[in-house]
Amino acid sequence: MSFKSRTGKIFSALTLTLSLLGAPIAQADTTLRIGNQGEPASLDPHFLSGDWENRIAGDLFMGLTTEDPEGNAIPGAAESWTVSDDGLVYTFKIRDHKWSDGQPVTAQDFEYAMRRILLPETAAEYASLLYIIKNGEELNTGKAKPEDLGVHALDDKTLEITLKGPAPFLISMLTHYTAFPVPKHIVEKYGKDWTKKEHIATNGPYKLVEWLPNTHVKVTKNEQFWDTANVKIDNVIFYPQEDAAALIKRMRAGEIDCIYKFPSGQIDWLRQNMPEETKIAPYLGTYYYPINTKRAPFTDKRIRQALSMAIDREIIMDKVLKTGELPAYSMVPPGTSNYKEPSYVTWKSMPMADRITKAKELMKEAGYGDGKNLKVQLRYNTDDNHKRIAIAVAQMWKKIGVETELFNSEVKVHYAELKQGNFEVARAGWVADYNDPQNFLFLLESTSKSLNYGNYDNPDYDKLMEEAYLESDLKKRAQIMGKAEAIAMEDAPIIPIYYYVSKNLVSTKIKGWKDAINDTHRTRWLSIEN
Template identity: 40%
Template sequence: MAFSILAGCSGNSSSGTAQNAVLNLEVGSEPPSLDPPKGFDSVSFDILNNVMEGLTRLDKNHEPQPAMAEKWEISPDKKTYTFTLRDSKWSNGDPVTAHDFEFAWKRMLDPNNAFPSAFLGHYIEGAEAYNSGKGSVDDVKVKALDDKTLQVTLRAPTGFFLDLVSTPSFFPVHKATVEKNKNWSADAPTILSNGPFVLKEWKHDQSLKAVKNENYWDKDAVKIDEVNWSIVAEINTAYQMYQTNQLDAIEQVPPDLKKRLLDSGEAKSIPEASIYYYRMNTKMEPFQNKNIRKAFALAIDRKLLVEQVVQGGQTPALAHVPPGFKEPDGKDFRETGGNYIEDNNVAKAKELLEKGMKEEGYTTLPPVTMTYNTSEAHKVIAEALQQMYKKNLGVDVKLENKEWKVFLAEQRARKLQFSRSTIPADYADPLNYLELYQTDHPGNRVNYSNKEYDALVKKITQTADEKERFQLMHKAEEIFMEDMPLVPIYFGKKTFMEKPHVTGIVRHPVGNRELKWAQITKK
C-alpha cells in the first residue's frame, strides 16, 4: 500500500523551480491528533507546523520571527506582551483574529479537556490555577483587546516566551468550527488552516496530502504546490521508497546502513536538543527502589551502543538535559553541569542491584518488560539493551512493542513499566526537561515524586534573575539524577536524507520540520 500511494504523483518540471512542485515525504505513524493542544507528539507536530501557524515562527536561523503577529510590545517588567496581528485569513476566507488565539489558549488550559500540552501555558498568569481546577478561566491573563490585539500577562519574566508560542500547542483554532463539530480535527475537510499549506486529504493509516494555502499571508515565500506525507512504519520500507524516487526525503535511516551513508555523504546529521531514554515507573516493581533504578542506568555501554548500533554521531547521555541551551555567560548548560553517571560501570551496577534487592527483600528480581513503539530503530536498541542487562546484571528482560498511538496512550496513562522515549525540546530552555517530572505533571509518566524537586522547579519558574535561575536548574537536575527515574541513553542528532533537487527544508535543533521555504529544483 505504501509504495502505491505516491507512485506517479510527482509533478516536477524539468527545469528551474517546479511549476507544479510536489514534495513527497514520510512520517513514521498515523498522527495521533491534528488538534493543536491534543496532538502533542512529534508526528502530529510535523504536520501541524506546516498547515497552521502561531504568533511567531522560527526562521531559517532558528529564531522566532513575526508570523500571525506582525509586531509586539513588551512591558518594562517583561511580563506583559501586547501582540498586534497582521491581516490574515483562515483557509475558508474568515479572518484570523485575536479572539481565535484567546479562545484557543483558554481551550488548551480547560481542565475538562485534559490536553497533554496544557502545562506549556502555565507561564501565563492564572493559567496553572485554572488548568488544575482551582481557578477561573476569567483569571487567565489572555485577552483579545480587539480583533487585532492580543494581550498576555505572564506570572514571571520568561525569556523564551516568543520561542514558546511558535509551537503548535499555541496555534489558534477556528472557534465556530470547534464549537460546531467535536470531531473537527479527525478529517481533512473540517480542519481549517492558517499556515503555508492546507490539508486536503487524510487517508488514515496511509497518507496525508496538503496543498499551498492561497490565503496565507506570506504565500509568495511558499514554492511548493503540494506536500504528500506517506505513513510508513518501517524504516527499511521508507528507505526503499527513497531509493526508487517515491520519496524526496526521509527523516530516519536504516540502522545497519547509517554509518556507510553518513560516511559517503548520502545521509546528513545535524544537532538536535533531545534525549533518548527509557523511563522506569517508580510505582511498579522493581523500580520503586532507587538503587535498582541506578543499577539499570549504570549497566549499559552507551559508547558501544552509539557507535555500533545507533550510528548517527550521537553523544552518550550521562545526564538528563541535552546540550543546546546557552547559559547567561555563553557556556552550554550541559558543559557547565557535566556528567552525573558513569558509562558502563558494571561493578557499581552489580553492587547497587544487590543492595536494592536486599532492601526490598528480593531473592529474585521481579519480571521486567521493556516496551518500545514499533520501529526497526527502536527494536535494535532494545535488543542491545536486553543483551547488556543479561550480560552485565544477569537479568532477563522481556521486550514488547506497540503501535505508536497505543504505546503513547498507555505510557501517558502510566501503565508501562520500563518504556522508551525521545524527548525533543518544546522550547529553548533547560526548564522544559525539568518541569516534566514534577509530581503529577502530565509529562511525568513514571510517577516520580520528590517534594524538594517540586519546590525547586516552582522557584525556578518565579525567578527573574537568569544567573540565579540557571544555578537553580543545575541543582534540580542534580536531585533528579540522584533519584534516577530514567535510563539516559544518548543525546540526539537528526539523521536524514534528501534528494539533490530538494532545497530549503529547515530542521530546527529545537522545533519542527519547516517546509515553508522548501523548493524542488531541476532534477
C-alpha cells in the first residue's frame, strides 16, 4: 500500500472517530453566488446610482446606520446617537472598529466622506440626497466651503450632523451608500485609484478580492469587521449577467444561489417548477417612464399627458407582469411613511375608452392627428420585463396616432444616456432609499441634476419642496409635499406605470432571508446550509 493510500485511510478513520466523539470538524468556506443583473460603474460609494451596485457596496461598507434583515434602520458604524430638542442636531458615537487594512475608523472619515461627495469637482450624481444637511446644497453648488457643511468631527469618536430643517427620515437615509464613509488615509494617497484591489480598504463585513469587469466581483469576509464573528458566509460572488433566463438555467444547474428581479414572463413556470425558491413581496418603489421635457415636441405638456393617459396599466399588470404589481398613477407609492395618500393624476378613475378619447383631443390640440403621427423613441435597458412592457406600450400608443421606435441597451449604457438627457421617453425605476415621500419627490426637483432624467423644472414645485424640508410638523409637511406632487402629476414629466413588488429567486439552502420593504438583504444576516 502506498503512503498516500495509508494516510488517506488514516485521515478518514480519524475524521469518523472525531465526529463520533462530537469533536468539531473544519468546514469548507461557504460562498454565496448572486445573479446581480448589472455591471457596477464603480466601487466608490460616491459614484453609484443603482440597486445592483448597492448590493455590492453594502457588503463592503457600512454607514452610521445599517439595515436589519427586514430592511429597518439599526445602529451601524455608530453605536448610538442623540438628537437636539429642535430635531436639527444629531450627535453620533462611532463604535470602535477598523478598516480592513487595520486602521481605525474615525469620525473624521465620515466628515471627509460627506464633504467629498458634495464637492462640485467630485460631480457625484447622488449628492443631492444629502441636501438636508446644513449648507449641503450650497457646498455642492460652489456657494459654500467644505468647513461650512453641517458635518463636524468633534473628536475621533464623535460626529455631529446639523440639518437645515427637521428630517424624520435621517436615520433611515444614513443607511444609504451616499452616507458611507471612505478611508481618508487611502483616498488622499491614491486618488481615483483608491478602489483598486491593491489599495482599497472597507469597514463593512466584506473586503474586495477581485473585480473582473463584465465577469464578476468577488468579496471575502473582512476579519477586521466589528461583528465578523457572526458573519456566516465566507465569500460572495456577484455576477453582472443581465440575461435572467440564462441565470435561471445556471441556478437550476447549481451555479447560482440567488437571482434578483426574475422576469415576470417566467412566473407561471417558476410557480410550477421552483415554488420554494420564488420570493415575491411588497416593495417600496415605482416603475416609470421619464419624458425629456427639454426636447421638442415633448416640451408640450399636452403630449406628455396624452402619452400617459393612453397606457392601460391594468392590462400590463394582468397580461404582461402577472406577479402582483399595482398600477401606478403617482410618483409616491401608497403606504409610504409620513404621507397620508399620494396625489394621483386627476384622470385616475376615468374609464379607459374616455381616456383614449381625451388623449386624442390633447394630441390634436398639440398639432397631431388627421394623418400626422407623432414619432417617439422609447428606450429601455436589457430585461425581458422591460421589453415586454415597451412592446405593450407601443401598441397602446398606436391608438392615439403615435409611432414608437424601441431602443434597447445594457443597463450601464442606458442610465448613462438618461443622465446625459440623450432620450425622448425611457424606462426608469426608483426604489426608496428611505421610507419617506421626499425620497421619491426629490427626483423631480430641478436641483436633482442627473437623477431628474427629464430635466423637469417648475419653480412652484421646487418652492413647495423647499418648504417641506423646513417644516417640522409631519402633518403640514405631508400636505405641502402633496401639493407639490399634484403639480408634477399635472405637468406629467414622468409616466408612472406600476408600483413594484420584489421578485427574487433564492435557493432553499440560503437561510435568514426575510421580506424587506426596500428589498435589501445584506449578506451578513444570511447563512448557507449545504
